[in-house]
Amino acid sequence: MKLYAYIPILFCVFMIISGCQSKALQAIFAAQEWENLAVAEGVTCNVPEMIDGNLKTVGFADGRLINLTLPKRQTIHRIIIRGTNITDAIIYQPVQGGRKWQAILEIKNNRGSAIEARMSTVTKALRIFVSATADDARLPPQFSPRYGEIVSRRAIAKAYAKEVEVYGFKSKDK
Secondary structure, three states: OOHHHHHHHHHHHHHHHHOOOOHHHHHHHOOOOEEEHHHOOOOEEOOHHHHOOOOOOOEEOOOOEEEEEEEEEEEEEEEEEEOOOEEEEEEEEEEOOOOEEEEEEEEOOOOOOEEEEEEEEEEEEEEEEEEEEOOOEEEEEEEEOOOOEEEEEEEOOOOEEOEEEEEEEOOOOO
């Protein structure tokens, strides 16, 4: 057996002997706690009922956009939208000082009442563009001069959600 094959074995023996009690190993493998950044002080949303922390209230979006602004740039690892009729959506973050928006996540064919998505981004704001809901009504197909063919149509219903949760790791200074 080659010498480099013994390195993982020696590492395991060292870990067993030391008991994994060193501060360096605890810092590497320590479980970190999640924090819902959407209910923190200073967070704003164009539909405030979606970030009030109460699952009994329902927020209805006026149009197709849900805008969420954090008080400072933070790392976001997970987004959960609870009690919703949203089936298709795109989540954006601002770039170039907020003038342009970059897509960071696409949600397709959600059939449940909740959406849970993982990502890793550092941002101060999020924009959720709702492209379809479960309550959309199908309209009869119609000829589109733009595409030069018959296209399917639908009437977009109001998007709603009981809660929008944005999670990052809890900061160590608390």
